[in-house]
Amino acid sequence: MAIEKKTIRLLILEDSQNEAERLVSLFRNAGHATRVHRITSSDNLSEALQNSWDLLISAPSSDHLDPSEAISAIRRQAKDIPVIQLVADNDSDTITEALTLGAQDALPQGEDERLILVAGRELANLEERRSRRAAEVALREAEKRCQLLLDSSVDAITYVHDGMHIYANRAYLQLFGYEDADELEGMPMIDLIHCDDQSRFKDFLKGYASGTGSTELSCAGVKPDGQRFQARMTFSPAAYDGEPCIQVVIRAESDNAELEEKLREISSQDLVTGLFNRSHFVELMDTAAQKAVNEGQVSSLAYVRTDRHSEIVSEVGLAGIDILLADLAVMLREHFGAGAQLARFGDDVFTLLQPGVTPEQCAEKLSPLLKKVEGHLFDVAGRTVQTTLSIGIAGLSEQTSKAQEVIDRAHRCADELDGNAIKIYNPADELAAAASRGNLVAMVQQALDNNSFRLLFQPIISLRGDSDEHYEVLLRLLNPQGEEVPPVDFLNAAKEAGLAEKIDRWVILNSIKLLAEHRSKGHSTRLFVHLSANSVQDQTLLPWLSVALKAARLPSDSLVFQISEPDAVAYLKQAKALTQGLAELHCKVGLGQFGCAINPFNTLKYLSVDFVKVDGSFSQDLSSAENQEALKTLLASLHAQAKMTIVPYVESASVLATLWQAGVNYIQGYYLQGPSQSMDYDFSAGDE
Template structure:
């Protein structure tokens, strides 16, 4: 080792012996800084004075000696070589002093041994020092890593031989355990759904051969038995000297919900919920290949509605959409849930019939045609029938391709199609019949500024609105309609906007845009608001009684923001219904809020004290209102529909919406995009960061709050009939 200045403390009463030791070490190449002491007091003073590298001590001195000197070094917590240099020492004393901590004993008659012993002990002392430093550094690293793992948002667990041995808090919370003692010794397989066990075991084997293994997705199981989708990354590590496996778990349930939702929309018609043309063609190709392989028999059913175009022209596309929904439900009811159904184009439907004889196919077609002819459609005070033409193309081993069988079915359908005539109305049903079959409510509520987009249900010039509206209030002649508000990030919570309809003389539904102006002139808006609140709470309480934790967005007229009695009524109704106020979201138009911002803010604060939330509709048209709105207790901003309609074609609109969403996030307010009507818009809105979407693309406003928020997870391999717009709860 490299020689250096050696600070040497000598405990000896003989100057000559001390000088001999100094000379020996100098001869070995050491530069010395030495001091000699011979009693306890002087040694204590020397130890207090400064650091020493080596202590050389005579074993026996008058009233002092190596034993006492060694005790002083220990009490000073000095880790330095202590070497006994003596003329004579008995074997028992040598053993005793070595056991007490002396590093070696050198006889003065063997002075040549002194330098190698000192050199060795200095080297060992340096190694001990380095070991302590490394141990301290390792402990600091371990503490740091332990703190990182304990406080990490990532779920991290450790197992050995398939059993849990450690886990951080996030891991425990993710799987529903309260503390580590509950999960210690629990097999890792207990946290994986049984159907995924073979794949998980194979993944574990791969993880032992490659470190780390690529992440994989599994269906995981919590302590209470509930399931969630998780992504696992596994790696082999050494923990406390033992080989074990580290699990990094990420809950991807929300991501999977969004992926499944987008996949669902890619495969299905947004209006009817049936498969779309692209996916049906894929299924048809699979069917042809299966028929050629196993020799079974299938058939393609092709339905062309004869009068849908005329109904669209006469009654409007909203009416045509409601008819298409009715036909889709009829199709599903008659052909069964296992049949692959599709809306092939605007007025054409297709179906794949598997493993049916020719007679069974003929019977199914006959029953379907008969049901179709008997189907009536009420709109605009009149009842219409809409017939259709059906053709069947057999799929057997001689079928060439999907396109060939589709062409054959289409040509047969066109050949059998009757000459088109205008849809003939049939006599309107009696009032009793109308009452027993409530009409289907459809179409999103459209504000006054957008009335040109919707065909009026009936002329209103000659209507005595005062009588009709008073009668509706007295006899519950209004009807609520509900349109879902869907979370874009996988949250299955149910949200509906409550819309108002007036039931007409013939059972038709009149949109609020047709009569609210008259109600305002007649001073009836406050009474209508109260009716809506009472009925909304009653309807919401019924849903909660069924176990559905839905929330309602309830629209208020501008005058309501200055009506303190309305909140008293709301609080009373909530108390009677035993409904938590947080499930009610009051909504007002931005223009109404900004007409009197002080009164609006007071109204919102009072609603917040009750526990209700608040939403501002048609936000974004005038960003100058932002400074006023940012201080108000607003939970949701519903973006103006005028900014959504040109979303897919207007780059400037997308830029504006991105700025609006960023502002809303900065204000800690959630955003809702309404009037969503196209599939392309959905992906754009998701990328822009919108929280919720609403519009006819998902479902038109209906008389029942029925929408499967959590069940839109049909995978490409799943060919069962979709249920996301079906009224499955009715």
């Protein structure tokens, strides 16, 4: 995640001037302008906090000011300044303590690249919080202005929820002959409609609620004394005090009602075609977007562009093109019926909004129109002109909060066509475009959507004559150019984007499928599958896994779920619950990257673990007697606890004797076989 390229106002609590300057140079070398203040005392911090700052980076300790006091000072003054606490080592207790005191993150001193990434995340979060606060202030101001406008409006306006009045302005009270809004509280709106029109009013509301009816109704209102009057009502979706409701604007019909109606129609019409104009259509789209979000009502937008528009203008002139567009509008109206929400959206563009219709249904309805227009001979001042249509279609759903996004999507689809065709917006197209630009999150999402991750299998070989076959499952991702993406890169991107659990479940499901197929050929095979930190914390994993295993009819102990030691230490409580649950399902559990924690055996006290894979650092230099002794000591302690041990990164035959003497149960590495797309290792070769 890149830090936003603007000047970063940075506070640093660090006694060493040289180290402070080194931290600043990290940001500057990453291409970020930085304004810095180094804190030298409590008073100095108080003075600095009179100004605005974006980030505080604190050394593990300071003679001038304890880091916890700095965090407390920021809290006391209610300053929104994220704090990154550097710690002397990777001790989880120290990190937890820093987070408990109020730091946004804590990380070991010297991990410069990680510091820049964490700082980027916190600065982005800070920007989001600032934007949200600004939006909340703007919203409150807008609501105040709206309330003043409502109260003083000459139009009678009410807000109705479930048929009941929840607000009415003065003009509304006067129109219906009430003196106080309290008199209307809890009164159904239908009680203010004359009995002769109440049935029609109910039918209108049903149509409005379904999105298929009109938004306007003329009917008779009634006052407390029984006096009736004619009124024209306009309905639109709204929110009042945070609750969705209906806004009703009522105008008493005057002698000039016909003229007012005519003026209203003209203001919403395109003069050339008689269809809605752009501004009115955008209002219809906004209403449809609100209905999609609040009520789950789907709609479809068709962006209909006339092909060869500029060529036709050069042939017949502006007056001629107006004739053609007017004729085309007639064809559209005839094709869709009088109630269609059609508009002339631009010089060469018509738009169609269809509530309650999916994009696929919309395309089906539009297909005959393509042929109709293609075969039509337009008569323009005695000259025959032909054209075709390019139509882009996009849907509105509960995830559509902005109507303009839908218009843009349909517009892009139409632009991608060569003419006389229809294209439906597909999110996968944009995902593919982002993936081709190198966006890792898009690549991951695309791989999940298209089932295109690649699973590799690396054998885990027994040194003790175990006849079972063991493989570790490894995940690979190919970029659009067919090249492998480094796993650490795409897995980190997936974690940041909240996709880690989905990836784990994809791996589990596909591993189960391939394992069931492989075992059906007579193999006694067991797979080691990794679980991310996100899955360790996912309480829904165990019940989901139980269902998946039963459906596959696999022995539960044919899967070993492997957790890394760093994740187990960071989420020990969750890891304990997970390993207990896996044991109850009769699945095996492995603990990987073992031996690097300050007290690794403390972790084993809490976890139900069958296999322990030592960290690769223990096997990388076994020519040293000291390293051999360290590995033997570690393995002896594990074997004393009856743990099955695995040593990875076995790259040569020279270490095999050492590993055998150390009592290792299993080995893994490129010397034996690298990861492969098939489970084809000959396990019997080592039994001689």
